[in-house]
Amino acid sequence: MEANQEQHIKSPEYYLFLDDYRFPFLVWWVNLPEKESHKWVIARHYYDFVHIIQNNGLPKFISFDHDLDRQALPVYTEQTPGKNGMDCVKWLINICEINNLPFPACAVHSTNPTDGPKMGQVITEYINSKNK
Numbered sequence: 013m014e015a016n017q018e019q020h021i022k023s024p025e026y027y028l029f030l031d032d033y034r035f036p037f038l039v040w041w042v043n044l045p046e047k048e049s050h051k052w053v054i055a056r057h058y059y060d061f062v063h064i065i066q067n068n069g070l071p072k073f074i075s076f077d078h079d080l081d082r083q084a085l086p087v088y089t090e091q092t093p094g095k096n097g098m099d100c101v102k103w104l105i106n107i108c109e110i111n112n113l114p115f116p117a118c119a120v121h122s123t124n125p126t127d128g129p130k131m132g133q134v135i136t137e138y139i140n141s142k143n144k
Contacts, residue, residue: 028071030055032081042121058095070116078122098131105138115139
């Protein structure tokens with residue numbers, strides 16, 4: 013979706029889990045809603061994440077991982093690194109801005125000790141800026 017394009021966002025009742033190999037029921041260190049539910053849709057990489065939201069609208073809840081499998085990319089080199097969870101967060105913030113939508117309830121379940129907290133900080137700062 014281009015930055016100047018608006019999209020009709022539906023209101024489905026689903027949860028989105030961004031992780032390259034885990035499942036919601038395996039994430040014990042974060043409190044996720046209905047971990048065993050069929051409502052969870054799994055996105056294994058950035059392109060899954062974008063596609064799912066573009067086709068189904070914003071989810072009720074999102075759980076973010078940071079480090080995503082780069083094998084999903086057609087070409088990966090050091091000059092063109094794969095997209096990660098932070099790229100998903102930034103894309104979603106842009107979509108929420110363009111469409112004047114609230115950022116969905118979310119959690120960061122990434123075990124990356126540096127980038128996981130950074131993702132949480134970016135999300136919190138965005139939500140706080142909208143609440144002013």
